Amino acid sequence: MxxxxxxxxxxxxxxxxxxxxxxxxxxxxxxxxxxxxxxxxxxxxxxxxxxxxxxxxxxxLHAWQDVLFGRFQDEVARRWTNSAIMATSSAALAVVIGSMAGYALTRFQYFVPGLKWRNNDLAFWIISQRMLPPVVIILPYIIMFRFLRLIDTHAGMILAYTVFNLPFVVWIMRDFFAGLPIDLEESALIDGASRFQAFTRIVLPLSTPGLIATYLFCLMFAWNDYLFALMLTFSRASTMPMYVAGMGSQSYGPQWWYLSALSLLTIAPMILIALLVERYITRGLVVGAIK
Amino acid sequence: MRDRVAIPQGGPAGYPGEARRSASGRSRRRSVAILFVLPAALTLLAITVFPLIYELRLVFMSWELTTNAPARFVGLQNLIRVLSQDGRFWTSMRVTAILMIGGVAIQLSIGTGLALLLNRLGSRRTLLVSLFLIPVMIAPVVAGFQFRMIYHDQFGPLNYVIELLTFGQWGGFAWIADPRVALFSILMTDVWQWTPFLMLIVLAGLQSVPVELYEAAEVDGASPWQTFWRVTVPLLLPVIIIGILIRAMDSFKLFDIIYLVTGGGPGNVTETISFYTYLQGFKFFSLGYTAAMAFIQLIIITLIAQFFLRFQRQQRGEV
Incomplete structure (x- = not known):
């Protein structure tokens, strides 16, 4: 036929x-x-x-009742807030610090005397920090954090996540800034704007999509992290993933209904992001791989 | 330490207007250039250089927290012990390699397939892409917990379905407790979570292939199969290699899922190198030994990373 x-x-x-x-x-x-x-x-x-x-x-709705309004309420609210504070602020910090460095790496020429490094080497050094397996560097982290009294504090966790995300931000934003036309900045500079003004008033507004993508990506990492939280917190700064993991390993067997409700609370923001701003996330995921 | 901080060379990058300014302007420009990278450089120096130096020092020490013996210098002994006497280290390396190679191979094949399918849909694919993206976005803790439920031998939906499909002939496996399938179960969890990532990468690559090439192939009478292997694959290859390397580096670090789903068990059939390092450090408290293992991983990951970056630079013509 x-x-x-x-x-x-x-x-x-x-x-x-x-x-x-x-x-x-x-x-x-x-x-x-x-x-x-x-x-x-x-x-x-x-x-x-x-x-x-x-x-x-x-x-x-018994599980939801207990988790949201019942005996788990306070604990859930605390962990969720912890996660939210640490994820949003560390992502913001990483994006601010990282995009400055990323910008500088495309607009100035650097030379590190002792090592004879130029811009590309610097960029490589920065991204190589991201490639280390966390389990490899976590031990010195603990020692350093204990020394600085940062264990189990919000500040400490924000610092840890910022540092972990920073290389990624520099890497992505460097690519992004390299693709921007420099004419606009140049004319602003000639008109007497300072470099910093040119950066904040011209370059950053032009880079909004890239910044959003990078921010969401950092947010996702910090929100989902388990290893750093496991090693560097125990109660005050403990996060949602820690709570889920702790609930799951109770000796009398996991109470799956509670665990499921908690899991959903943990992943809800990320799912919302995936559904609402998919194109930014796609960009964040892909831009590291493809120019 | 000071010489590690980047010192910008006087020359401006592409701003002829600036170059003609005075000497004081140049030094100001130089300080501006330093100020831009200083926060990032300082944070990274402070918090990653110390760990590395500390770790490197530990490699040559024996320091057991479980005994009261003080740390002492043992030279290369830790490294030698890890490489030549520790069967468990090599087992965990093998597990890591299986997960890495198996995982990347499966994810890449399915991911490419999905990307090709999605590419046919044109703009209608957006919703599907968002849905497919969900596994990538969710916390590994939750992914691990989900699969513990799904794999559960008595109350897990997977075995229910198997029973249904075999008309009650076979009740399925104890997916997590059975040493024959535990590694496979972990692999599937990884496939579930990360296939969409490779899918996205390939999809982005597909969109950058010029349509004219396909048209030309069609005019020349190429079959779809030929077009795929002769036109699409060669053009996608760079993108795919980058994707593979990113996933390889990530799966080398696989920890959360193992910790939460199997705990390395049964026995140590699912024990990855990251998980074994964690055990040595935080369950057995052999700090020097842990550092030696960490150091070996560091070398391996640096090699993969070097390869990755060199390839990427080459692709961009930056060399």
């Missing part, structure tokens, strides 16, 4: 959608399972396969 061009096109498109739908199921099922587990009663969790609320189990 002969198929017309049109039909085969349609078939192809249909197949495309089927395959993508399969991946979407694989991709989203774990999240779906989190959602339904968070509204299951303990009995429904341990009863066997239960997939659809109202159809094969009766949903209940």
């Amino acid at each position: 002969q198929m017309s061009m049109r039909q085969s096109q349609r078939l192809k498109l249909g197949l495309t959608y089927v395959l993508l739908a399969l991946w979407a199921i694989f991709c989203l099922f774990p999240i779906y399972w989190l959602i339904i587990t968070s509204v299951k009663l303990p009995i429904a969790v341990f009863q066997g396969p239960r997939y659809l609320p109202w159809i094969d189990f009766q949903p209940s």
Whole structure:
């Protein structure tokens, strides 16, 4: 049987959608399972396969009740606030400090006498800091933080995340600034603006998309981090991921309904970001790889 | 320390107007240039150079926190012990290599497939891309917990589904506790979380391939298969290599998922090098030994990173 061009096109498109739908199921099922587990009663969790609320189990908000308004309320609020404060401020700091350095690396020529380093070498040194496995450098961190009394403090965690994100910011923003036309800055400089004014009034506004992408990326790292929080905090500055991990390792077995609710609270902001500003995130993820 | 701070050379980069100004202007410009990088350079120097020097010193020390013995200098002994006497170190290296190579291979194949499919959709793909992006965005802690639930041998949905599909003939595995499949389970978690990343990279690469090339291939009568291998792949190769290297460096550090899902077990079939380093340092408290292992990882990651950056520079014609 002969198929017309049109039909085969349609078939192809249909197949495309089927395959993508399969991946979407694989991709989203774990999240779906989190959602339904968070509204299951303990009995429904341990009863066997239960997939659809109202159809094969009766949903209940008991876990959410306890997590948001009940016995976990204070702890959840504290950890969530901790996470939010540390993630937003460390990302902001990293972006400010890092974009200045990134800008400078594209507009000035540096030479480090002893090492004979030029701009590219400096940039490489900076990015190589990001490539270290955290587990490798965490021990001296602990010692240094203990010495400076930064263990389990907000300031300490903000510092740790800022430093960890900084190389990434420099790297990305350097690329970004290198792609901007310099004519505008040049004319501003000739008109008597200082370099710093040119940077804040002309370069930064032009770079907003890049800055947002980088900021979100840093935010994501700090928000999701587990290792630094595990090593450098124990109570006061403890974060949401720490809470989830702690709940999961209780000796009488994990209470999955609570854990699911907490997990959802932890990932909600990131999912919102993924859905609302996908293009920025895509840019942040891809820009490091592709010019 | 002072000579490590970057000193800008007098010459301005592309500002002829500035170059003609006075000598005092030049020194001011120089201080402006320093001020721009100073915060970043100082922070990095303070907080990463110290750890590295400290770590390097530890490599040559024996320092066991579990005994009361003071730290003492042992020369290369730690390094020799790690490399020649520690079977567990090599096992964890093998586990890391399997996860790295297997993970990247699977993620790259599926990611490329998905990118090709998405590329056909044109602008309608935005929503799908956002949805697919979710795994990349969520905390590894949560990813680990999710999969502990999914893999659970009695109450996990994976075994429910397997039972359903085999009509009750087979109840599936104890995915996490069974040494035969535990590593595979970890691998799948990694695939779930990171395939979208490679998908995005390939997708971005696909969009930069000029349409004319495809048209030309079609005019020449190339089959879709030929077009893919002769046109798309060669053009995407640089992008793909960068993606592979980024993922390789990341999976070399794999820690959270292991810590949360299997704890390196059963036995040590899922123990990665990062996790083993953590155990040595923070469970057995052998600081010198930990530093020696850390140092070896540092060398490996630096080699991959060098390769990565050199390749990237070459691509951009910066050399």
